[in-house]
Amino acid sequence: MSTKMFGARIKRNIDPQLLIGEGSFVDDIPLAGALHVAFVRSPFARAKIKSISTEFAEQHPGVAAVYTCDNIGALDLELPQLIPHPCMDSPRTQRPLARGDVYYVGQTVAMVVAVDRYTAEDAAALVDVDYDPLPVEIDLEKAILDGAPLVHPTHPNNIAADLVQISGDPDSAIAGAEHVTKIRVQVDRSTAAPMECRAVAATFDKVMGELTVWDSTQGPIAIRGGLASIFNIDEDKVRVIAPHVGGGFGQKVLLFYPDELLVPFAAMQLGRPVKFIEDRRENFIGSSQERTQIHEIELYAKKNGEVIALVDRFLHDTGAFIPYGIAVAQVASTSIAGPYRIPNIRVEFKAVYTPTVVVTPYRGCGRPQANFAIERAMDKLAEELGLDRFEVRRRNLIADHEFPYLRKGLLFADGLPVSLDSGQYHKALQLLTEKLAPEEFAVQQKAARGAGRYLGLGLSFYVEGTGLGPYEGGHIKIHPITGKVYVNTGLTSQGQGHDTVFAQIVADQLGVAVTDVILVEGDTKAFDWGVATFASRAAVVSGNAIHKSALIVRKKTLAAAANMLEVSADDLELRDGAAWVKGSNRSVSLAAIATATNPLRYAFNESAKAATQFAPASKHDGPPLAEGQHPGLEATDYYSPPSATWAYGVHGAIVEVDPEICAIKIKRYVCIHDCGNMINPTIVEGQVMGGIAQGIGGAMYERIEYDTEGNLINANFVDFLVPYATEIPPIEILHLETPTPLNPLGVKGVGEAGCIPVAAVIASAVEDALRPLTHEHFYHVPITPSAIHAALKKAAPAN
Amino acid sequence: MSRAKIRAKLPTKSADPTVDIELTVNGERVSAEVSTRMLLSDFLRHELGLTGTHVGCEHGVCGACTVLINGVAGRSCLTFAAQAAGCEVRTIESVANKDGTLHPLQEAFRDCHGLQCGYCTPGMIMNILSSFNSSAPLDLSDEGIRDIISGNLCRCTGYQNIIAAVRQAAKAMSLG
Ligand code: FES
Numbered sequence: 001m002s003t004k005m006f007g008a009r010i011k012r013n014i015d016p017q018l019l020i021g022e023g024s025f026v027d028d029i030p031l032a033g034a035l036h037v038a039f040v041r042s043p044f045a046r047a048k049i050k051s052i053s054t055e056f057a058e059q060h061p062g063v064a065a066v067y068t069c070d071n072i073g074a075l076d077l078e079l080p081q082l083i084p085h086p087c088m089d090s091p092r093t094q095r096p097l098a099r100g101d102v103y104y105v106g107q108t109v110a111m112v113v114a115v116d117r118y119t120a121e122d123a124a125a126l127v128d129v130d131y132d133p134l135p136v137e138i139d140l141e142k143a144i145l146d147g148a149p150l151v152h153p154t155h156p157n158n159i160a161a162d163l164v165q166i167s168g169d170p171d172s173a174i175a176g177a178e179h180v181t182k183i184r185v186q187v188d189r190s191t192a193a194p195m196e197c198r199a200v201a202a203t204f205d206k207v208m209g210e211l212t213v214w215d216s217t218q219g220p221i222a223i224r225g226g227l228a229s230i231f232n233i234d235e236d237k238v239r240v241i242a243p244h245v246g247g248g249f250g251q252k253v254l255l256f257y258p259d260e261l262l263v264p265f266a267a268m269q270l271g272r273p274v275k276f277i278e279d280r281r282e283n284f285i286g287s288s289q290e291r292t293q294i295h296e297i298e299l300y301a302k303k304n305g306e307v308i309a310l311v312d313r314f315l316h317d318t319g320a321f322i323p324y325g326i327a328v329a330q331v332a333s334t335s336i337a338g339p340y341r342i343p344n345i346r347v348e349f350k351a352v353y354t355p356t357v358v359v360t361p362y363r364g365c366g367r368p369q370a371n372f373a374i375e376r377a378m379d380k381l382a383e384e385l386g387l388d389r390f391e392v393r394r395r396n397l398i399a400d401h402e403f404p405y406l407r408k409g410l411l412f413a414d415g416l417p418v419s420l421d422s423g424q425y426h427k428a429l430q431l432l433t434e435k436l437a438p439e440e441f442a443v444q445q446k447a448a449r450g451a452g453r454y455l456g457l458g459l460s461f462y463v464e465g466t467g468l469g470p471y472e473g474g475h476i477k478i479h480p481i482t483g484k485v486y487v488n489t490g491l492t493s494q495g496q497g498h499d500t501v502f503a504q505i506v507a508d509q510l511g512v513a514v515t516d517v518i519l520v521e522g523d524t525k526a527f528d529w530g531v532a533t534f535a536s537r538a539a540v541v542s543g544n545a546i547h548k549s550a551l552i553v554r555k556k557t558l559a560a561a562a563n564m565l566e567v568s569a570d571d572l573e574l575r576d577g578a579a580w581v582k583g584s585n586r587s588v589s590l591a592a593i594a595t596a597t598n599p600l601r602y603a604f605n606e607s608a609k610a611a612t613q614f615a616p617a618s619k620h621d622g623p624p625l626a627e628g629q630h631p632g633l634e635a636t637d638y639y640s641p642p643s644a645t646w647a648y649g650v651h652g653a654i655v656e657v658d659p660e661i662c663a664i665k666i667k668r669y670v671c672i673h674d675c676g677n678m679i680n681p682t683i684v685e686g687q688v689m690g691g692i693a694q695g696i697g698g699a700m701y702e703r704i705e706y707d708t709e710g711n712l713i714n715a716n717f718v719d720f721l722v723p724y725a726t727e728i729p730p731i732e733i734l735h736l737e738t739p740t741p742l743n744p745l746g747v748k749g750v751g752e753a754g755c756i757p758v759a760a761v762i763a764s765a766v767e768d769a770l771r772p773l774t775h776e777h778f779y780h781v782p783i784t785p786s787a788i789h790a791a792l793k794k795a796a797p798a799n
Numbered sequence: 800m801s802r803a804k805i806r807a808k809l810p811t812k813s814a815d816p817t818v819d820i821e822l823t824v825n826g827e828r829v830s831a832e833v834s835t836r837m838l839l840s841d842f843l844r845h846e847l848g849l850t851g852t853h854v855g856c857e858h859g860v861c862g863a864c865t866v867l868i869n870g871v872a873g874r875s876c877l878t879f880a881a882q883a884a885g886c887e888v889r890t891i892e893s894v895a896n897k898d899g900t901l902h903p904l905q906e907a908f909r910d911c912h913g914l915q916c917g918y919c920t921p922g923m924i925m926n927i928l929s930s931f932n933s934s935a936p937l938d939l940s941d942e943g944i945r946d947i948i949s950g951n952l953c954r955c956t957g958y959q960n961i962i963a964a965v966r967q968a969a970k971a972m973s974l975g
């Protein structure tokens with residue numbers, strides 16, 4: 001057998017192309033004579049549109065067309081609500097171009113199409129819109145009060161959804177509790193800020209009747225479906241391609257952003273290619289964001305620290321519309337008890353409309369907020385009961401023998417009850433304890449304090465439901481000419497290295513080099529069954545689908561090779577791109593087998609000639625293809641997960657806080673992580689480190705700031721602080737690999753993991769560091785220098 | 800949409816004033832008539848088809864658009880094409896060896912998994928090469944390397960693998 005590729009640190013197939021500058025991102029696709037789009041966007045958070053005059057813009061030299069809601073035909077509609085849920089009452093969604101009302105600063109009001117972006121922007125400034133501004137309330141807690149200005153007159157108190165979920169019997173448990181810890185925590189709004197902003201380009205071939213759209217989306221199949229239905233074209237005549245995509249992190253799967261419909265529309269109307277390349281400011285004011293939640297969490301415990309009930313009420317900011325339904329809030333509410341046994345839970349949320357950019361999942365999707373709530377509460381419980389922070393967790397972690405651990409009554413985003421499938425939670429905590437050596441640290445901390453330096457240790461344990469269904473598929477075909485293996489699935493990649501990890505899975509089954517497995521995804525003409533890339537689901541769902549297809553192709557290959565070599569399939573092995581009779585030097589290449597399994601073959605090349613030297617690939621009487629037989633070596637299969645697989649991990653850090661300048665320096669950051677079997681540890685670590693960097697951004701730097709009028713006042717990279725290399729410390733990663741019993745490969749998702757616990761780690765560490773100076777708690781992220789300053793000013797040391 | 804519908808005549812040019820420029824890009828002489836306000840990034844990408852240079856912010860913060868202008872790293876999104884007249888510009892497309900093999904820095908990025916989506920990568924590489932080319936001493940400590948790349952945002956990697964790549968490349972190139 002050749003070496004196993006699954007689990008190996010293989011270099012990525014995609015890298016050379018990206019490294020030499022030959023990637024193909026949407027704006028790199030050459031489209032002769034393309035026209036460019038610029039949008040007129042609302043300058044008000046809430047206003048009535050009295051009139052729109054496009055006359056001057058239309059006359060501007062170089063302008064091809066100007067669109068408003070009045071000349072976009074079938075697109076003048078409220079966009080679909082993607083994920084209905086009974087707890088939402090007539091959910092509101094956006095129109096591609098505003099009609100009558102605007103609901104946030106940045107909402108698209110008119111679209112200018114011109115010869116280049118420069119001209120389109122000039123003309124956009126000439127569109128004259130007369131607004132009648134309305135009062136707004138940006139503050140989440142004030143927005144739900146009686147009398148607060150309404151985003152949608154249809155929704156009193158701005159409540160978009162209200163849901164209570166109960167597991168166990170919290171009321172009885174609360175009655176028997178010996179201690180209660182209550183805190184209020186807040187996570188502020190952030191944004192994915194992928195380095196490539198969103199982009200859409202379209203061209204319509206009127207002779208073939210085909211619409212081709214390049215979209216930096218995470219979900220081209222759904223975009224194709226939407227375009228076909230809204231434009232009333234056969235699905236087969238619409239091709240959506242997500243070429244290389246420069247990061248997504250959830251932001252690129254809204255279905256639909258206005259431009260995703262308007263650009264193809266303009267291309268069809270004008271008969272020229274049209275593109276919209278979002279700029280950074282537009283990405284801030286027009287593309288979805290996430291995170292703002294305010295939790296009031298209560299832990300009911302015994303004196304020994306065992307938590308017997310949890311009650312959490314939270315407000316979730318959903319922005320001006322709720323196209324994605326309650327996904328973010330639902331994931332937060334079902335993740336609230338983390339890795340702990342806590343058998344009795346009551347969690348309630350209200351999703352609140354605010355006149356701001358729409359909220360949809362951003363890497364983590366509600367989990368970072370839930371983690372911040374439960375982990376800060378666990379720290380507080382430890383403090384109140386005089387327990388060590390590690391110990392209080394140890395006393396509540398689910399034990400290995402308790403899996404699967406069911407939280408009946410809590411329905412996860414896949415509609416199924418939360419069931420933590422597997423893990424070694426205690427071992428993970430043990431590893432972190434060994435790495436950070438809290439007792440030794442306490443000695444150093446004390447010594448440092450003596451020298452006027454403030455060191456602190458923080459930790460946070462998280463779980464992550466990953467690999468959501470309903471399904472994905474995998475298509476595999478061995479090409480007869482080259483013997484290379486082509487693989488398709490319905491996903492897209494934004495840097496996760498699908499082309500390499502999926503190749504590793506296939507290489508093991510077919511005995512080919514990883515570089516000879518070529519993945520084509522993100523193109524509805526290549527494969528058009530599937531969902532999209534989100535929810536840490538690619539490796540789990542597509543990975544297993546591709547694995548299943550590879551098993552079928554392996555079986556077909558062995559059967560054909562056995563016929564050709566006139567041995568039994570059991571005597572064969574697949575390696576080095578050929579089938580070999582074990583223990584001999586007799587072999588037949590995959591190209592020759594693929595050729596021989598095609599009843600009509602022309603002798604194009606060597607493998608075709610070689611194929612003729614063997615016995616026939618199929619032994620049967622009658623027509624060349626037996627009933628049910630297919631030509632070639634090819635298969636398609638699907639995988640549909642029974643439920644989410646739960647990855648988990650625990651992070652810890654040692655920080656130093658300088659009270660003079662209120663700065664935090666992360667001195668060590670340790671991550672213990674378990675995503676089941678790893679296909680490629682290097683890629684797993686890359687995902688984890690990238691997630692942690694985003695988590696550090698959210699914990700210390702990144703905050704989307706609206707003024708009281710609803711203007712986003714830091715819509716640029718100067719004021720919205722994405723961390724540079726100078727802000728991100730080295731990360732130490734240790735892996736555990738507990739295979740999930742739920743799928744054949746034993747894998748769990750990893751895409752979002754890194755970012756989830758970081759805010760709680762940093763807050764816990766900063767609090768620990770500053771204990772001699774203040775007894776204030778850090779229950780609000782990001783923890784900016786001003787937040788530290790305020791805490792130091794507010795509370796003098798108690799002793 | 801119907802084939803019978805005759806299309807309206809659409810404009811092909813803006814009314815922007817233009818200027819003739821001549822410069823060297825990746826060793827080749829280039830002359831062009833460009834709009835006076837055309838950014839160098841747009842010129843390279845859309846007039847010359849060198850789309851390896853990326854644009855992440857167009858306000859000088861992310862570094863994705865970094866190219867070498869007369870040997871030194873420059874932001875092509877903050878430079879007008881007209882300003883580059885008479886200059887020598889090098890982009891990511893000129894970095895790999897003539898035989899198609901990767902430059903040691905590109906190789907190191909691959910070895911160390913220093914890229915994920917690859918959007919920031921060309922700018923990173925051009926910026927690092929600028930430091931490698933500079934006569935200033937090269938500090939290959941963690942802090943030193945962080946400083947070298949402190950003008951480039953990457954949203955995917957968390958930077959650690961990029962730092963490893965810079966160190967590996969500097970070693971392979973016997974620098975520092
Ligand atoms: S695009 Fe030039 S610095 Fe960001």
Ligand code: FES
Binds near residue numbers: 195914955956
């Ligand atoms: S690799 Fe994606 S931004 Fe750096």
